[in-house]
Amino acid sequence: MNGVINCLKPPGMTSHDVVDFLRKQLGIKKIGHGGTLDPGAAGVLPLFVGKATKAVELFEETTKEYVAEMTLGTTTDTGDNLGHVLETKEVNVDVSSILEVLRRFIGKIEQIPPMYSAVHYKGRKLYELARRGITVERQPRIVEIYSLELIKYEKPRVLFRVSCSRGTYIRTLCEDIGRALGCGAHLSCLIRTRLGPFHISSSITLEDIKMYVSQGEAWKIFMLVDEALAPLMPSTRIRLRDQKSFFRGALFPVEEISMEPNGKYVRIYDQENKFLGVGEILKQEDNVYLKVVKSFQ
Known part of the structure; x- marks a missing residue:
């Protein structure tokens, strides 16, 4: 078995959990994934099986697209809804203010990686330090926001779509937007709708993967490597x-x-x-x- 699976990761699992699930289903150890998703996030998670693992890095620089919900007025220590609340503020923000601030974040921007991330610091992952209550200084990184579209605003929740480069943290984007609006914010829901050529409309659930494997039709879940690379x-x-x-x-x-x-x-x-x-x-x-x-x- 060699190929790529456009998997729909459910919330509540780490990206590595999904890889472990597939290893048990297929009986193959050589499986990797592209574009890590946080445990609370859902959406497109490409899985590379067998010889296809050689292609993972070829997709690393591709554009990613998300639909995210941001809750204004509340900040947390993780930047999302899984953390502890640090501060709450009253929200007096209208649609025009949100649109004006969103426009400021389009283009190349600086982001400081969150402490609860897999970025390495002196051989340790930042989230390992964060869980021990340790905070270290992180250097800002340049990322690019290609588009930022407001879908809906129902106070205090803002639903938006973002297309961005590799290395962009949507949690950090929400925090920075909330700071610019003067009320603070955190990421309350995240779905990755696209990673390069892989779109959520053609992704496959873990339940369907299990069904096809049990029926002896595992070939139906795979995309050939060259087909996946064709748009690139x-x-x-x-x-x-x-x-x-x-x-x-x-x-x-x-x-x-x-x-x-x-x-x-x-x-x-x-x-x-x-x-x-x-x-x-x-x-x-x-x-x-x-x-x-x-x-x-």
């Missing part, structure tokens, strides 16, 4: 004279490739349309070459 990069067909040399990382002249390079990475197929792996376009002086960076053979 173009493809090329090559004629290999020396496969061993090629898959060891030898450079392949671009004249031997059936396309003009128009991106950093390409999906590589042989003349029989068999998917071989992902290659990187390299330019050296006046020559252009292709080099395998991920082999799926």
Whole structure:
């Protein structure tokens, strides 16, 4: 079994819990996931099985989209509704104020990672320190908010949709927006609706995964790796004279490739349309070459 599963993670489970569930269902240890979701969050969690685990990092820089609910007037020590309340304030905010503040957060912004996160500090994860009551100084990071749309406002709850870059903390975004509004806020509900090419409309629940596996139809839950990569990069067909040399990382002249390079990475197929792996376009002086960076053979 090699492929990608567009899984719908339920709230109440860690991303690793979902991986453990799938390992037990499929009887396979080699499984990884892309884009960690907090235990309280739900939504798209891509799972990579077998040889497909090699592709995880190829999806790390893809855009993520969320629908989030933010509750104004209350701040917590975790930034979400699972933490202890730190402060409550009266909410006197109208729709126009919310729209004006949301516009300020579109583009490249600085975020300080929350203490309750998996960011490492001197070999320890921040949430491990936070659980011991230890707070350390964190350096701000640059993330990008591509779009921020207000869906609904019913005081004190704000429902919004956000499209953002890797490394964006929606909990922190809610805290920063609440601070800008002058009343504080925390994340009260979060659903990831998209991660790169994986959309919630085609995701599969854990119950359905269990059903297909029990019926001997596990193949129905998988997407081929090259199909998952198709929206991210173009493809090329090559004629290999020396496969061993090629898959060891030898450079392949671009004249031997059936396309003009128009991106950093390409999906590589042989003349029989068999998917071989992902290659990187390299330019050296006046020559252009292709080099395998991920082999799926």
